[in-house]
Amino acid sequence: MIRTRIKICGLTRKEDALTAAEFGADALGFVFYEKSPRYVSIKKAAEICQSVSPFVTKVGLFVNAEESEVRRVIENVSLDLLQFHGDELPEYCQKFNLPYIKAIRAKDRESIQSAIEAHANAIGILVDSYVPGVPGGTGSTFDWSLIPEKDKSKVILAGGLNAENISDAITTVKPYAVDVSGGVELSKGIKDREKIFQFIKEVASADKIY
Numbered sequence: 001m002i003r004t005r006i007k008i009c010g011l012t013r014k015e016d017a018l019t020a021a022e023f024g025a026d027a028l029g030f031v032f033y034e035k036s037p038r039y040v041s042i043k044k045a046a047e048i049c050q051s052v053s054p055f056v057t058k059v060g061l062f063v064n065a066e067e068s069e070v071r072r073v074i075e076n077v078s079l080d081l082l083q084f085h086g087d088e089l090p091e092y093c094q095k096f097n098l099p100y101i102k103a104i105r106a107k108d109r110e111s112i113q114s115a116i117e118a119h120a121n122a123i124g125i126l127v128d129s130y131v132p133g134v135p136g137g138t139g140s141t142f143d144w145s146l147i148p149e150k151d152k153s154k155v156i157l158a159g160g161l162n163a164e165n166i167s168d169a170i171t172t173v174k175p176y177a178v179d180v181s182g183g184v185e186l187s188k189g190i191k192d193r194e195k196i197f198q199f200i201k202e203v204a205s206a207d208k209i210y
Helices: 014-025 043-052 067-076 090-096 109-118 165-174 193-209
Strands: 005-008 027-031 057-062 081-084 102-105 124-128 154-159 176-179 185-187
Touching: 014 027, 014 193, 043 057, 043 067, 057 067, 067 090, 081 090, 090 102, 102 109, 109 124, 109 185, 124 176, 154 165, 154 193, 165 176, 165 193
Parallel strands: 005 027, 005 176, 027 057, 057 081, 081 102, 102 124, 124 154, 154 176
Antiparallel strands: none
16 A cells, blocks of 8 residues: 655644654654744754654755755754755755755646756655745645646645545645645644644545545
């Protein structure tokens, strides 16, 4: 059976990270973008990451950050993977000696395919909803048919996912992984234990379907 990997993003509390790991999340995301309502400080992220069990990937999310800022985070937080949500070029993303994901906003099929080709060294391409002026975390879905059939093994699907629509998303797109933030929250940055459980349960059920 093919298993869709799961990333719970926008974590700001230790208890939420532990809940996500307990229920089977493969990756945990920490937002180091101060304009985001899910921003987490370096100190807090380091504390949370120290509490996470082995084999759970810890991901740092950045938006057009200065190179020095990314390095400062890496030096103080035990991250396994970087995620870039801005206009970062491949050369920039590859500077940090860590594998990376490049996030793109789904304007059209051509722009998605171009990003996949440009970031050939990325281990994943996260496809999120396009909302002008918003780099991510919009809480809205997009037309999943825009995702090219080619290279779906690299696709991480994001954008407005929740327990109610994740089954349709997986059976339609068949992505390598899914990324959820607002869909498992009580409020921005505060996760809901039951919503996390239901989301992960629905992912497992969808995997059995196809």
